[in-house]
Amino acid sequence: MSHSGNNPPPPTDHPQLRLVGADDEPEVTTSSPAEPSRRFAHELSNLLDGALRNLSLAMSRLDEDEVKHAEDETATRLRTANDGMRQMAQLLHRWMRTGVTDPAQLYWQQSTFEDALNYALKMIEPAIEAAGIHLEVDVADDVLQMPAGPLYPVLANALQNAIEAVGHNGWIGLRGRTEADTTTLTVEDNGPGLHPDLPRKPDGSAQLGATTKSTGHGMGLAISQQIAEALQGTISLTDREGGGAILQITWPTNAPKT
Numbered sequence: 001m002s003h004s005g006n007n008p009p010p011p012t013d014h015p016q017l018r019l020v021g022a023d024d025e026p027e028v029t030t031s032s033p034a035e036p037s038r039r040f041a042h043e044l045s046n047l048l049d050g051a052l053r054n055l056s057l058a059m060s061r062l063d064e065d066e067v068k069h070a071e072d073e074t075a076t077r078l079r080t081a082n083d084g085m086r087q088m089a090q091l092l093h094r095w096m097r098t099g100v101t102d103p104a105q106l107y108w109q110q111s112t113f114e115d116a117l118n119y120a121l122k123m124i125e126p127a128i129e130a131a132g133i134h135l136e137v138d139v140a141d142d143v144l145q146m147p148a149g150p151l152y153p154v155l156a157n158a159l160q161n162a163i164e165a166v167g168h169n170g171w172i173g174l175r176g177r178t179e180a181d182t183t184t185l186t187v188e189d190n191g192p193g194l195h196p197d198l199p200r201k202p203d204g205s206a207q208l209g210a211t212t213k214s215t216g217h218g219m220g221l222a223i224s225q226q227i228a229e230a231l232q233g234t235i236s237l238t239d240r241e242g243g244g245a246i247l248q249i250t251w252p253t254n255a256p257k258t
Contacts, residue, residue, distance in 0.1 A: 042219055044088055046156050050123030051084030057126045080122045113139075113176070116148035120155040124163060132169045139176035143183060146253075150227045151185075154235075157220030158187040158247050165191030165245060183253045190244040194237065206237040224249065 058077035117139065128135055162172045171190045176183070194200075199207035208221040221237060224247075228235040233251025240246045 051081040053126035054081040111148045114144035116152040134171045136173045143176040154224045162189040188246040
């Protein structure tokens with residue numbers, strides 16, 4: 001998949017990202033007690049935000065003159081919003097049944113990475129359009145066909161953080177490659193880069209889990225780190241040469257995705 005332009009690639013007919021349901025319970029363990037309720041609420045917030053953006057944009061298009069085009073696009077956005085709300089219902093159902101809030105255990109691997117990517121792109125499309133952001137997606141075919149496992153929250157959080165960082169008319173690049181036995185996913189942007197007050201590791205990369213966001217919702221990186229560790233991989237957030245930031249997650253290609 002390769003895309004360059006101001007809009008994400010159009011939605012495909014791939015099945016929607018599938019969550020663990022009541023009828024296919026895997027063996028799970030409860031998450032660590034590091035604010036699990038807030039972590040769970042963060043994932044719901046991401047889904048709700050994307051759904052509401054799609055609904056808002058769909059309703060505003062109803063008043064435009066190009067009625068036929070608006071009807072076609074509105075139907076697509078309403079379906080996307082419906083999917084997001086259904087995902088939230090499934091997450092809540094899962095939580096009420098098992099108490100599990102660990103994102104690495106909420107997403108089942110019967111979806112491919114391509115399914116997860118397409119769903120993430122659909123959810124951020126209104127924000128990309130509204131800000132005039134130039135999005136480039138270049139993910140190798142072998143990565144697209146891999147099981148998604150728990151990677152959807154990593155994609156969603158990385159893209160949302162990049163959108164917030166670049167603002168209007170910015171640039172975001174997403175790449176996925178497999179070399180030897182290692183798969184690497186990279187999300188970079190041309191925003192202002194890492195905040196100077198953000199705690200750093202000795203190598204200069206960001207201390208994941210810290211945040212300078214006033215909203216208090218800056219825990220997406222901590223969730224992503226938890227998922228990277230579950231995949232026996234690593235994750236880093238560094239400054240990008242020339243300005244901006246780079247988030248990179250690397251994991252063994254054959255690591256279990258459950």
